[in-house]
Amino acid sequence: MMTSAAPRLSTGLNFKLSLMMFLQYGIWGAWLPFLWDFLATHRGMDGAEIGNMFAAGAVGAVIGPFIAGQFADRYFSTERFLGVSHLIGAVLIWRLASIESGTGFLVFSLVYGLVYSPTLSLTNSLAFHHLPDRDRDFGRVRFWGTLGWIVVGLAMGHWLWRMHEPVGASELDTLAQLAAGKADAFRLSAILGLCMGIYCFFLPHTPPARMSEKNATVEAMGEIVRRPLCVLFLLAVPVSCIHQFYFVHTEIFLTAKNLAAPAWTKTVFGAGGGGLMTVGQMTELVVLGAIPLVAKSVSRKTLLAVGLVAYAGRMAIFAFVDVIPLPPLVTLLSGVALHGLCFGCFIFVAFMIVDEETSSDVRASAQSLFNLVIIGIGVIVGSKIAGWVSDWARVDDVTDYTRLFSVPMWASVACLFLLLVFYPSKSRSRGLHIPG
DSSP states (O other): OOOOOOOOOOHHHHHHHHHHHHHHHHHHHHHGGGHHHIIIIISOOOHHHHHHHHHHHHHHHHHHHHHHHHHHHHTSOHHHHHHHHHHHHHHHHHHHTTOOOHHHHHHHHHHHHHHHHHHHHHHHHHHHHHOSOHHHHHHHHHHHHHHHHHHHHHHHHHHHHHHTOOSSOOHHHHHHHHHHHTHHHHHHHHHHHHHHHHHHTTSOOOOOOOOOOHHHHHHHHHHHTSTTHHHHHHHHHHHHHHHHHHHHHHHHHHHHHHTTSOHHHHHHHOSSSHHHHHHHHHHHHHHHHHHHHHTTTSOHHHHHHHHHHHHHHHHHHHHTTTTSSSOHHHHHHHHHHTHHHHIIIIIIHHHHHHHHTSOGGGHHHHHHHHHHIIIIIHHHHHHHHHHHHHHHTEETTEEOHHHHHHHHHHHHHHHHHHHHHHSOSSOOOOOOOOOO
């Protein structure tokens, strides 16, 4: 019996959902890469304190979705909940640009995490509710989220170059002024949040489902304890820590290295390291586009292993950039470009595996649990570790980047070993259903 194909995604709906994703991830990408340098260089916080700031935001990723899920599922339409959340978030993130108290910054970061984190899953659920064919259409909509991250990263890089990089100043003064200028990243995020908050009220109406997933969550946890999901969930915690390590430390590292880079790099990427980091999102788009082409011929275990090798290789490049016999800029960009393989081959493929290895009636709950591990537990633990390692890696008040990046490098190697030993080469699949 033949089934009719799903109707085509209309141009109007495609535009609305794509712009939603562009703003959603632009809000996040505007400030996240710059936070460490802003707090360390401009606010004078040590690694442990900054780790607490990152962790506070991630606490919202753990608690917020449960609170938001109840409201969005039972009481308010999704688009209205998103609108209110982003308007509140815009006010909070604007204040973060000027708060000088460590305690105040911590409290505002915590509250902002509670407000913003739930919107990540809610924009996905809104899109899924209206897309004619999830597997066919979500990729082209979600593409604009990564593009939003790229655009705001490049915009901030050029803003810092033109507005905050002094001419003829010493390296120390240049770094200090660039760090102070990164307060504008919060202001850009707030402006985007205000636009998103208003825009959400014009998104397609998505009424509350008034359904409880409590039983589905319990059933999902029962399926997760089996291999290979048990191994995957356990590996996801350290891998998420390594992933967070990259976002915590790379921008300030690239900022220092970019001072001596050829002049053309600032014409393309701007000042600081945020623009350079967008190369990773560019390769992410390429890898995500290629995975569906190789997913049927390459085992999931092999793809996960490629991702872990990329994690180790990226950190090795950063740790030993000064001794690699290549131009420093080429070496650095090669390391940043590996982000595409890191994210695509491990995290994205991991979501695919969760979808394949769970029954259809608990897939959504299993995805939510895995998302909680990736952007909640892993980020909290990873942020704390990144802060401790940063303090340990400082020698005579100067960061030794070989020591700093060697820690996640060896952690990646350890995860690769555990994957090869404990993850089954063949696993029972319930059928591919690529998630967003």
